[in-house]
Amino acid sequence: MSASLLEVDRLRMHFFTRAGVVRAVDDVSFSIGEGRILGLVGESGSGKSMTGYSIMGLIDAPGRIVSGRISLEGRDIATLDAEGRRRLRGTKMAMIFQDPMMTLNPVLRIDTQMIEAILAHEKVSRESALARCREALVKVGIASPDERLHSYPHQFSGGMRQRVAIAIALLNRPRLIIADEPTTALDVTIQGQILFEMRKLCRESGTALLWITHDLSVVAGLADEIAVMYAGRLVEHGSVDEVLDRPRHPYTRGLMYSVPASNARGRPLRQIPGMTPSTLQLPSGCAFRERCARADAACQAEPEYICTPDGCGARCFHPHDDPFVLPFEAKEPVA
């Protein structure tokens, strides 16, 4: 395995609100190697975006990192001060967000928004910065970059804007890119293109990619490894083949069943019963137990994250052991 570029070790990030403490990120650990892609999967409220923000250092009061280690290229960055964090952002680590219409400033020109990303960290001439911007735009597949540079965000389509955002992320040759649902707001066809291009870029430049999404099918084709989060906790982690062929955690299985493609035609879509608990009122012990068919008295205690010899793990007292088979092929009962 290549050396880990990013290591997250038992990260905890809490929000201290008037209504109570929200454990947005609760004991999350994973690592990503150079040129590798990790898909972080979970529903909204599972803490996946917050994990991304914590790594980037974009957490504001009333939230803060409570414990744990984040190391980038071997250096612990969680303990850096604000200025230290700022210097890493946009240089060693870059982030792409979900809705590019909102993430690009509507009243500033594209070239302004691109050049400032360079000039914030290096003293170079405007001309050379512009040249780099042009290169970056071409790299993400935008022809006629000069025209684009003089335009405003609202003059582009969604896919184009997201490409610009990606280009901005690539400007300073980051070692790590965190992508927070970047294709959710786009057409399916554009989605496919962008996925493909991101994968290519990462392989070519050795950049690690953390792809945050709620959509399992997206990461299935893209990622090398998958990590699943629920209610702020990491519940399963492994290579993409392992997680998709033999999901251990009941929640992961539930997610797989609810993907429309894995349901038979004409039958009602399978759903995980119940609803995601509010983060202020998590059940004690295993957060998933109230929705799990396999839960019993043992689940009242908090399960630890158990790693198996073959490299993957699950946070469960009763993990599955068998391969995942699509229901309409199997004869055995579900879950």
Add this chain to the structure above:
Amino acid sequence: MAEREDSPFRRFAAEFAESRLALFGLALLVCIATVALLAPLVSPQNPYDLAQLDIMDSKLAPGEQSPLGKTYWLGTDDQGRDMLSGIFFGLRISLLVGVSSTVIALALGLLLGLIAAYAGGWVDTVIMRVVDIQLSFPAILIALVLLAVLGQGVGKIIFALITVQWAYYARTVRSAALVERQKEYIEAARVLALPPGRILLRHLLPNCIPPLIVVATVQVAHAITLEATLSFLGLGLPITEPSLGLLIANGFQYLMSGKYWISFYPGLALVLTIVAINLVADQLRDVLNPRLKR
């Protein structure tokens, strides 16, 4: 955590009480209103009863005593009137004019706003055009011109204040009603052919109330200020029914000779009233704002 049955009003009161400043404002307001209502009873003197006045007592400084041993806590004006009493009576009139004009303007604006929202079409356009045009001119200008035309008198100033204010309510109500109108239960009511009046009253109305309360509270303060300004300029209430504005105007000429109290204390009373109202209004706005709900 034990579940408590909280009535909406109790919850509202609890949220309101979260701001100590607002509670202070409320307390102040209650004091002022009480004093104003009971003015004839609590004032040391009836400043408009000429028999009680002694011109020899004129222009006494606050706290000074008259030759007869009467202490004037806030001094006297040029006619020998006790400032404290003058302020109480003045508050009474100011509050009366402010509140009554607001209430009537609210009713009028509510009616027109609901009609505009519900009827739509050209009725809506006409009403809103008038509202827009009126709101693009400063209130003081409109009021000035109206009073220049109508002359002085309590009724006339109330009329002017109503004319100036109704547009705000109409606009607020219409916005709230339009939002409600698009909701499905209104469609349902319409389909069931409920009489429009009923739909208006039972459905659209309750949802327009919270923003209205906020606007109305602030508007009372505006109305009081406007009335005081107009009276100060000589166009508002006649001398026989002096509001705080007139008192301030009366005392203005004595400012340069150092007899500041004739203007200053009525002004202070006015300011305290308005600040109290605004404090309450601010908290009301925060509490009733649906977008800030957690």
Add this chain to the structure above:
Amino acid sequence: MFAFTLRRLAQSTFVLVAMSFIVFLGVYAIGNPIDLLVNPQADEIERARATVALGLDKPILEQYWIFLKAAARGDLGRSFVYNVPAIDLILSKLPATLELAFAAMLIAVPLAIPLGLVAGLKPDSLIGRAIMAGSILGFSLPTFWVGLVLIMVFSVSLGWLPSNGRGETTLLFGVPVSFLTADGLAHLILPAFNLALFKLSLLIRMTRASAREAMLQDYVKFARAKGLKASRVIGVHVLKNILIPIVTVIGLELGSVIAFAIVTESIFAWPGTGKLLIDSINQLDRPVIVAYLMVIVGLFIIINFVVDVLYSMLDPRVRLGSAAAH
């Protein structure tokens, strides 16, 4: 753009004419100016002659028609009191009012934006709260009372600044202005500040609200993710976004400042159109009142129009339209 301009122009003309009618009707219904202007001992014949001379005997609608025709020519009647064309009277006093209004805005705006930004970015800090409390105060206090207090403190007690009149004026492009002389400036300070206070509070609150909203936007997150310094995120990204609505508000407030000047001018005896208006009302000088209102309405319409154009120029989304191409 052309069609837009044309439409606005047509709308404005309509408003102008409608206003003139309302104003005319209302103002000409007050009292009987004859009683004021003619010697009370004059007999009936003299009064009749004066009535005809001033055109007060004709029916209202005919008077209005005459008025409209004359107005189109720029003639809004002669002042009953000063016997000069009303429009000339207004225009001669207008520079004083405009100077006051601009001075007030010049005080309010450069103070309001930074203060509002601070209050918006650090709402729970001591200074943030202090600014908000101050703005509530400034908002609540009646302008005339503040003027009173200013006079009390700065003129009477401390004796630093004059509280009356305009002081020395010099000519700037043929228009008398007072800010170019020390004496004039001293006279300008108190009334300008008085006028500015209310607007200052309003603008602070607006800036604060806009800043708070802007900080929650995604483009701020993205800007920070690029590693931009906080000063740039706020000073460029946030500021440019909130300036657009604020500029339009400032433009609109200018109109209302001119109207509010009525009170300030009365208190400080500043010889502008506001004071003229009050005097005219008290003296029943109808032509002047009408002329004033027409000029004000005209000013408002011009200001509204300019603000609309300014807005469409500043916001690139409006200016360039959306061309979601390719």
